[in-house]
Amino acid sequence: MTALVETRALTRHFGGLKAVESVDFRLEKGEIRAIIGPNGAGKTTFVSLICGRIAPSSGAIVFEGRDITALPAHRRVRAGIAYTFQITSIFPRLTVFDNVALSVQRRLLSAGRPKPSALKAGVGEALERVGLTERAGTLAGNLAYGHQRLVEIAMGLALEPKLLILDEPTQGLSDGEVEGFIALVREIASDATVLLIEHNMQVVMDLARRITVMNFGQVLAEGSPDEIRANNAVQDAYLGTGSDG
Numbered sequence: 310m311t312a313l314v315e316t317r318a319l320t321r322h323f324g325g326l327k328a329v330e331s332v333d334f335r336l337e338k339g340e341i342r343a344i345i346g347p348n349g350a351g352k353t354t355f356v357s358l359i360c361g362r363i364a365p366s367s368g369a370i371v372f373e374g375r376d377i378t379a380l381p382a383h384r385r386v387r388a389g390i391a392y393t394f395q396i397t398s399i400f401p402r403l404t405v406f407d408n409v410a411l412s413v414q415r416r417l418l419s420a421g422r423p424k425p426s427a428l429k430a431g432v433g434e435a436l437e438r439v440g441l442t443e444r445a446g447t448l449a450g451n452l453a454y455g456h457q458r459l460v461e462i463a464m465g466l467a468l469e470p471k472l473l474i475l476d477e478p479t480q481g482l483s484d485g486e487v488e489g490f491i492a493l494v495r496e497i498a499s500d501a502t503v504l505l506i507e508h509n510m511q512v513v514m515d516l517a518r519r520i521t522v523m524n525f526g527q528v529l530a531e532g533s534p535d536e537i538r539a540n541n542a543v544q545d546a547y548l549g550t551g552s553d554g
């Protein structure tokens with residue numbers, strides 16, 4: 310079966326630093342996959358390579374069987390790869406509605422059918438999925454931090470992605486918000502594949518069917534939550550440190 314995403318010997322060096330080193334990775338359609346690992350392990354660099362925010366030093370990225378290594382980021386969005394990163398990228402002086410409308414418009418324009426009714430419907434649907442319908446008219450910058458993260462997820466969903474990449478989505482969320490987030494990702498995974506960088510081990514163990522552990526730019530281990538919990542190398546590198554990130 311063709312994987313949704315595959316990387317082959319994917320490598321990115323920053324000067325002498327091997328941020329990502331020869332990573333062979335495979336993500337099946339419909340998965341919720343978590344990538345974990347200590348700070349500086351290369352997780353953000355790795356997903357940035359997949360979505361095209363940064364270029365690899367060598368190696369290949371294949372999406373739905375097609376080599377996308379040379380494809381610019383905006384073309385990858387059009388191919389179905391959406392992402393949110395650690396640093397929020399919302400426009401604080403626009404309303405929640407308008408932030409999400411920017412994403413919907415991007416999708417509609419790339420499909421060549423920008424109708425105002427489709428724009429409104431697309432925004433409405435994305436806001437409903439993340440539970441922000443009531444906040445549509447609020448300036449995004451006036452929202453609580455947890456809600457700003459949800460706006461970002463709505464912006465990702467509005468692109469109707471095949472793959473949604475979330476980089477530390479629960480960072481800064483309250484316990485109640487984390488619960489809501491877990492339910493949201495389960496719902497998103499009913500029609501998209503989710504690749505998640507996450508430091509909160511409860512979230513990882515609850516959501517991920519498989520976990521990829523990175524360390525020093527390489528894949529240290531991969532397996533089910535039970536396999537990862539029982540893996541000695543992982544415990545030494547990460548879990549055993551008692552670190553929560």
Ligand SMILES: Nc1ncnc2c1ncn2[C@@H]1O[C@H](COP(=O)(O)OP(=O)(O)OP(=O)(O)O)[C@@H](O)[C@H]1O
Pocket residue numbers: 323326328346347348349350351352353354355
């Ligand atoms: N643009 C850059 N220029 C130079 N070095 C970089 C750059 N981006 C990342 N690095 C380095 O590459 C290594 C991997 O960083 P990366 O952010 O991918 O790790 P990470 O696993 O996501 O860490 P964290 O959990 O702290 O977010 C680190 O040593 C980092 O300092």
